Amino acid sequence: MKVCRFKQDGIVRVGLVIDGSAVLDLSSAGITRLTTLLEDENPVSRLGQLAQENLPRVPLPEVQLLAPVERQEVWAAGVTYLRSKAARMEESDFSANAYDRAYSAERPELFFKSLAEKVAGPGELVGIRQDATWNVPEPELALVMNAKGKLVGYSVGNDMSSRDIEGENLLYLPQAKIYSRSCALGPWITLGVPEPAAREWVIRLAIKRDGCAVFIGETSVAKIKRSFTELAQYLFRSQEFPHGAVLLTGTGIVPPETFTLRANDIIEIEISGVGLLRNSVTVV
Ligand code: DO4
Numbered sequence: 226m227k228v229c230r231f232k233q234d235g236i237v238r239v240g241l242v243i244d245g246s247a248v249l250d251l252s253s254a255g256i257t258r259l260t261t262l263l264e265d266e267n268p269v270s271r272l273g274q275l276a277q278e279n280l281p282r283v284p285l286p287e288v289q290l291l292a293p294v295e296r297q298e299v300w301a302a303g304v305t306y307l308r309s310k311a312a313r314m315e316e317s318d319f320s321a322n323a324y325d326r327a328y329s330a331e332r333p334e335l336f337f338k339s340l341a342e343k344v345a346g347p348g349e350l351v352g353i354r355q356d357a358t359w360n361v362p363e364p365e366l367a368l369v370m371n372a373k374g375k376l377v378g379y380s381v382g383n384d385m386s387s388r389d390i391e392g393e394n395l396l397y398l399p400q401a402k403i404y405s406r407s408c409a410l411g412p413w414i415t416l417g418v419p420e421p422a423a424r425e426w427v428i429r430l431a432i433k434r435d436g437c438a439v440f441i442g443e444t445s446v447a448k449i450k451r452s453f454t455e456l457a458q459y460l461f462r463s464q465e466f467p468h469g470a471v472l473l474t475g476t477g478i479v480p481p482e483t484f485t486l487r488a489n490d491i492i493e494i495e496i497s498g499v500g501l502l503r504n505s506v507t508v509v
């Protein structure tokens with residue numbers, strides 16, 4: 226089941242996506258916040274009941290989707306794919322050992338990525354820093370956890386990154402990762418899928434410039450080295466998230482070293498089982 230946030234008549238609403246073609250307006254059944262569903266004991270059965278009610282239905286193409294986060298902090302895991310470890314070790318002699326160690330260590334690399342209010346939603350602009358020369362999208366499966374740390378859903382995430390800044394010195398990681406429009410999520414949240422089924426999903430990235438694809442890549446969720454449970458447990462260790470949390474699970478698609486994003490590029494990230502997140506690029 227897929228739930229979304231959308232805007233209609235100036236009001237933010239919560240919807241159930243039906244057959245990828247329409248959205249049932251759950252706000253008219255009193256569900257005005259996604260978090261209400263995410264914190265429910267059994268959101269899938271609650272949604273099953275709501276789907277039987279005669280709720281207003283809006284065709285999907287007419288819906289203005291919003292980022293599917295309300296007050297959750299967004300965090301990210303790093304070097305969870307061999308591809309990410311290798312690319313980062315090539316990018317920086319200086320920090321190569323740190324990436325190598327983080328990939329194999331018991332403790333995963335986890336870093337804060339974004340406040341919910343700063344996340345770009347479907348169709349919104351994502352940013353490349355004006356002081357960076359080498360910028361890439363990082364297409365990542367996003368885990369959606371409720372306040373108890375229970376994994377309740379999945380979304381598509383983009384951990385926009387400045388590779389030259391990260392490569393210069395690992396202490397600059399927050400500047401390489403956290404800046405205006407550096408995080409995108411959407412188009413919605415898929416609920417009720419156990420981890421083994423989600424590990425069969427494929428992640429695809431296409432970057433388009435002037436109507437042509439300038440990069441395409443593909444990986445699979447199965448290649449993520451760590452289990453979702455392990456990542457979620459580390460995130461919630463000695464830390465409370467009263468509104469829940471979203472955790473990006475790391476990138477396994479890295480464009481070649483000669484590639485950098487430009488303003489007006491279009492980034493399309495698709496995860497089978499979730500959907501397609503499309504954003505265009507601006508300089509911030
Ligand atoms: O270690 C730096 C960040 C890694 C990351 O964002 C990734 O592997 O996706």
Ligand code: MG
Nearest residue numbers: 363384475476
């Ligand atoms: Mg990343």
